[in-house]
Amino acid sequence: xxxxxxxxxxxxxxxxxxxxxxxxxxxxxxxxxxxxxxxxxxxxxxxxxxxxxxxxxxxxxxxxxxxxxxxxxxxxxxxxxxxxxxxxxxxxxxxxxxxxxxxxxxxxxxxxxxxxxxxxxxxxxxxxxxxxxxxxxxxxxxxxxxxxxxxxxxxxxxxxxxxxxxxxxxxxxxxxxxxxxxxxxxxxxxxxxxxxxxxxxxxxxxxxxxxxxxxxxxxxxx
Amino acid sequence: xxxxxxxxxxxxxxxxxxxxxxxxxxxxxxxxxxxxxxxxxxxxxxxxxxxxxxxxxxxxxxxxxxxxxxxxxxxxxxxxxxxxxxxxxxxxxxxxxxxxxxxxxxxxxxxxxxxxxxxxxxxxxxxxxxxxxxxxxxxxxxxxxxxxxxxxxxxxxxxxxxxxxxxxxxxxxxxxxxxxxxxxxxxxxxxxxxxxxxxxxxxxxxxxxxxxxxxxxxxxxxxxxxxxxxxxxxxxxxxxxxxxxxxxxxxxxxxxxxxxxxxxxxxxxxxxxxxxxxxxxxxxxxxxxxxxxxxxxxxxxxxxxx
Numbered sequence: 254x255x256x257x258x259x260x261x262x263x264x265x266x267x268x269x270x271x272x273x274x275x276x277x278x279x280x281x282x283x284x285x286x287x288x289x290x291x292x293x294x295x296x297x298x299x300x301x302x303x304x305x306x307x308x309x310x311x312x313x314x315x316x317x318x319x320x321x322x323x324x325x326x327x328x329x330x331x332x333x334x335x336x337x338x339x340x341x342x343x344x345x346x347x348x349x350x351x352x353x354x355x356x357x358x359x360x361x362x363x364x365x366x367x368x369x370x371x372x373x374x375x376x377x378x379x380x381x382x383x384x385x386x387x388x389x390x391x392x393x394x395x396x397x398x399x400x401x402x403x404x405x406x407x408x409x410x411x412x413x414x415x416x417x418x419x420x421x422x423x424x425x426x427x428x429x430x431x432x433x434x435x436x437x438x439x440x441x442x443x444x445x446x447x448x449x450x451x452x453x454x455x456x457x458x459x460x461x462x463x464x465x466x467x468x469x470x471x472x473x474x475x
Numbered sequence: 476x477x478x479x480x481x482x483x484x485x486x487x488x489x490x491x492x493x494x495x496x497x498x499x500x501x502x503x504x505x506x507x508x509x510x511x512x513x514x515x516x517x518x519x520x521x522x523x524x525x526x527x528x529x530x531x532x533x534x535x536x537x538x539x540x541x542x543x544x545x546x547x548x549x550x551x552x553x554x555x556x557x558x559x560x561x562x563x564x565x566x567x568x569x570x571x572x573x574x575x576x577x578x579x580x581x582x583x584x585x586x587x588x589x590x591x592x593x594x595x596x597x598x599x600x601x602x603x604x605x606x607x608x609x610x611x612x613x614x615x616x617x618x619x620x621x622x623x624x625x626x627x628x629x630x631x632x633x634x635x636x637x638x639x640x641x642x643x644x645x646x647x648x649x650x651x652x653x654x655x656x657x658x659x660x661x662x663x664x665x666x667x668x669x670x671x672x673x674x675x676x677x678x679x680x681x682x683x684x685x686x687x688x689x690x691x692x693x694x695x696x697x698x699x700x701x702x703x704x705x706x707x708x709x710x711x712x713x714x715x716x717x718x719x720x721x722x723x724x725x726x727x728x729x730x731x732x733x734x735x736x737x738x739x740x741x742x743x744x745x746x747x748x749x750x751x752x753x754x755x756x757x758x759x760x761x762x763x764x765x766x767x768x769x770x771x772x773x774x775x776x777x778x779x780x781x
Contacts (some may be wrong), residue, residue: 308565309562310563312529313577313580316555317628
């Protein structure tokens with residue numbers, strides 16, 4: 254993550270001038286923090302739940318009366334803990350490169366919590382369907398990374414042609430990055446209320462999907 | 476007497492079309508030590524998997540101490556402790572933590588869980604290994620760890636799927652004694668095994684499953700009564716040049732000091748020894764050629780296949 258700050262922030266960013274009225278490095282800090290949260294929340298749950306399936310110790314929970322929602326919440330909490338811890342470390346590193354001043358603490362915390370929740374659940378669902386170690390790296394590599402990079406971490410969608418601005422609105426990561434940026438910097442390319450609504454909608458939907466998969470034993474029971 | 480496990484018309488068809496269970500019926504009484512036997516692929520593990528909620532059934536009904544596993548799954552699960560065939564614990568977790576965490580899945584407070592874990596690890600000879608990573612245990616120790624984990628919530632029904640596979644005879648005997656003890660203390664036990672000596676010496680009732688169907692479900696002593704002929708091997712003091720000729724007994728000479736003889740149960744063996752003595756044949760020792768249950772099992776399964 255430090256390399257992002259050095260390369261995109263200092264080396265390249267210093268030549269780009271201002272974006273949305275602020276230094277480029279200040280503009281990308283929220284996105285880079287959130288990217289770290291997303292990647293770590295996802296990878297923590299996808300690897301730990303797949304490992305439980307692979308070693309079959311997921312059966313310890315399945316034979317017990319532990320409710321399915323509790324199993325999901327347990328894994329989700331693990332993913333959130335890792336995502337938020339790494340996010341905190343990246344924030345501390347960012348302070349060496351940028352003068353961080355959080356504009357809206359409540360919004361910042363809400364967005365980062367919901368985002369870590371959302372990607373922990375997504376990682377859980379990926380792990381449920383995964384049959385091999387390849388399956389747990391395909392989604393992060395071919396879906397998560399492009400969505401994150403195209404989700405406005407390094408640029409404002411106002412810089413894109415109109416058509417691509419509309420296409421970008423289909424990317425859920427865009428809403429999280431912008432809502433988080435609104436909390437930290439007070440600027441956003443999209444309506445924050447709409448962004449929060451979409452994030453909550455995704456969290457609820459993914460939780461319901463995870464619950465359905467557990468109830469029917471899809472990918473877990475024979 | 477309460478029924479610990481009642482299975483009616485249990486069916487399982489896998490997505491590839493394989494019909495693993497074609498309508499298994501089973502009754503296990505509370506306090507029983509029950510053997511579930513069958514050749515490889517007969518459907519034993521699938522049956523156990525369904526009872527323990529690890530396999531989705533295609534049809535039929537399963538009740539554990541009266542609790543329907545579909546309608547009251549939590550109550551049914553609380554009654555069961557399971558020791559599966561394959562190791563299924565986190566290899567990178569200390570032994571003690573594996574057992575304590577399992578208690579947590581049943582809602583047992585940590586202080587209770589720690590006390591129960593320590594007691595079980597001591598009883599099962601794993602106390603010295605409690606802080607060792609599970610992957611560092613030997614095969615026998617891993618089996619005992621799974622027994623400790625299955626017992627930590629004090630289940631009324633313990634299901635063991637080939638618990639002594641691959642363990643040395645000393646540990647096997649230790650496990651037999653341990654299982655007999657907890658059975659005497661009231662835990663109902665269902666055991667699948669390929670060691671028929673194990674089933675014969677431990678179990679009171681027996682069911683045989685073959686090709687997804689129950690082909691025998693009876694008391695062990697009743698089943699053994701069905702064995703009419705037993706084969707014995709006699710070790711002789713003096714070498715014999717040829718097989719002795721004694722009416723009603725068919726001998727086979729294995730080597731000059733060893734004879735094999737089929738004896739009908741109704742005849743007993745006194746008459747045989749009397750006649751051998753008359754011919755001056757001195758028997759040093761004798762043993763069953765095969766385990767009695769093994770003999771029966773092979774006959775029953777072969778009879779089904781025919």
